[in-house]
Amino acid sequence: MYRRAHAAPRRPASPVAVRLLALAVCAAVLPARAAVIDYQLVALGGSSYRYLYSVTNDGTLPGAAPITEFDLQFDPLLYDESSLTITSAAPITAGWSELLLSSAPGVPATYDALANGAGIAPGSTVSGFAVDFTWLGGGLPGSQPFDIWDPASNALIAQGTTGTTVAPVPLPSTVWILACGLTGLAGLARRRPAIRRR
Numbered sequence: 001m002y003r004r005a006h007a008a009p010r011r012p013a014s015p016v017a018v019r020l021l022a023l024a025v026c027a028a029v030l031p032a033r034a035a036v037i038d039y040q041l042v043a044l045g046g047s048s049y050r051y052l053y054s055v056t057n058d059g060t061l062p063g064a065a066p067i068t069e070f071d072l073q074f075d076p077l078l079y080d081e082s083s084l085t086i087t088s089a090a091p092i093t094a095g096w097s098e099l100l101l102s103s104a105p106g107v108p109a110t111y112d113a114l115a116n117g118a119g120i121a122p123g124s125t126v127s128g129f130a131v132d133f134t135w136l137g138g139g140l141p142g143s144q145p146f147d148i149w150d151p152a153s154n155a156l157i158a159q160g161t162t163g164t165t166v167a168p169v170p171l172p173s174t175v176w177i178l179a180c181g182l183t184g185l186a187g188l189a190r191r192r193p194a195i196r197r198r
Contacts, residue, residue: 035067037146037162044132049141050087053129053162059122061148061157068119069149071101072131072162073108078141080134081109089128098129114151 035057042050057067074084086098096113103109111131120126135141148158 054127056125057120066119068115069151071112078137083134085132087130092128
């Protein structure tokens with residue numbers, strides 16, 4: 001014989017709690033950078049490597065400005081400063097003035113790129129920037145700090161850290177599908193009456 005168990009009524013989730021959860025999920029999956037500089041690491045043999053950079057302007061710089069100057073920092077404790085060599089592709093060398101700035105106490109060595117023309121328009125990506133170096137650190141070389149500058153006013157307009165170039169993972173859609181599935185299971189569990197066997 002089956003008997004229905006009596007359970008205490010459940011309180012529905014607060015609308016405020018639901019909104020906060022949705023905001024947290026959106027904040028976790030949406031990008032918050034105005035510019036993205038990705039790198040691909042190429043091993044050249046021994047402790048010699050090449051960074052190949054792609055620079056993307058997502059259109060959120062102040063005034064929807066193009067990227068006309070950026071720099072990448074090389075910590076002299078991790079990179080042999082004397083080995084830094086610009087090896088960018090021909091279209092980059094034709095459209096950008098590139099130079100290496102030496103380190104100073106408390107200031108890392110810097111690769112600087114200044115557009116000879118309009119720069120990188122909002123919604124555009126330019127690839128082909130490259131720097132060869134000798135790695136002094138342990139493991140493999142990784143991310144670096146970068147700065148985006150307004151060359152007219154010499155003002156810093158954005159900062160970030162480079163990311164690796166990898167195949168895109170559809171994380172946001174996966175998260176939403178998982179959330180919908182869990183919500184559906186929770187709804188089924190609420191509708192299904194608890195049954196106890198004797």
